[in-house]
Amino acid sequence: MDTPLVGIIMGSDSDLDIMNEAVKVLQEFAVPHEVRVISAHRTPDVMAEYATSAKDRGLQIIIAGAGGSAHLPGMTASHTPLPVIAVPIKRNENDHEALWSNIKMPPGVPLATLPENGSKNAALLAIEILAVTNLDLAKKYEAFRQKQHDTVIEIDSKLQNDGQ
Ligand code: RP5
Numbered sequence: 001m002d003t004p005l006v007g008i009i010m011g012s013d014s015d016l017d018i019m020n021e022a023v024k025v026l027q028e029f030a031v032p033h034e035v036r037v038i039s040a041h042r043t044p045d046v047m048a049e050y051a052t053s054a055k056d057r058g059l060q061i062i063i064a065g066a067g068g069s070a071h072l073p074g075m076t077a078s079h080t081p082l083p084v085i086a087v088p089i090k091r092n093e094n095d096h097e098a099l100w101s102n103i104k105m106p107p108g109v110p111l112a113t114l115p116e117n118g119s120k121n122a123a124l125l126a127i128e129i130l131a132v133t134n135l136d137l138a139k140k141y142e143a144f145r146q147k148q149h150d151t152v153i154e155i156d157s158k159l160q161n162d163g164q
Contacts, residue, residue: 002032003058006126009038009050009076011066015089018117019065022087025123029140031130034059040071047072051079061126065089065119070098077111085125090116 006026010019019035026033038047054062062082064073067089077084088098102113114122131138 004032004034005058005060005130006031006033006123007050007054007059007062008033008035009062009064009072011037011039011041011068011070011072011089013037015065015067018089019063019087019119022063022065022119022123022126025120025127029127029137029144031127031137038072040066040075041069044075047075048079051076054080055082061085061129063087063119063122063126065122067091067095067098070101073102073113074105074109074111077105077109083129084111085122086111086113087119087122088113088116 008019008022008026010016016037023033023035036050038050040047051062059082062076062080062084064076064084065087066072070086070088073084073086073088077086086102088096088102090096090098096116099113099116102111105111105113112125114125127137127141131141
């Protein structure tokens, strides 16, 4: 098995439904990855060990999803020099605590915080970062963007034709 390049971590298995969107994208692009449930509050020792050893194990990017007080992404970023992408988990209309927590990192410890439940884009952003130095992945990503572009053109063209 290939060494994982992206680590997807989340505070609870109750976050899996949302974080699976990121897993699916990495699978589609055949990016080696690993998926772990690691809680900043319930297993702080595991979180620290995971983050401090991540770079030496070959990981290049970590995607971290958490809800509630959502300390996992920020504390993971504190323990590693790797880029960490945060996915604030939102469970209901007024549930914005995770977003607020994730965007309020202090200067000096960056955390790339995406929109609430934005795990698909988290994986795509990870792919963009990896593609800077990975030519094969860059080609796949370019094809993905082109297909997306062509789909919109096709939809628009159909709309124009149907409207006449
Ligand atoms: C956070 O608390 C987790 O990331 C999850 O989103 C939320 C609830 O966790 P569980 O009570 O479902 O384990 O730490």
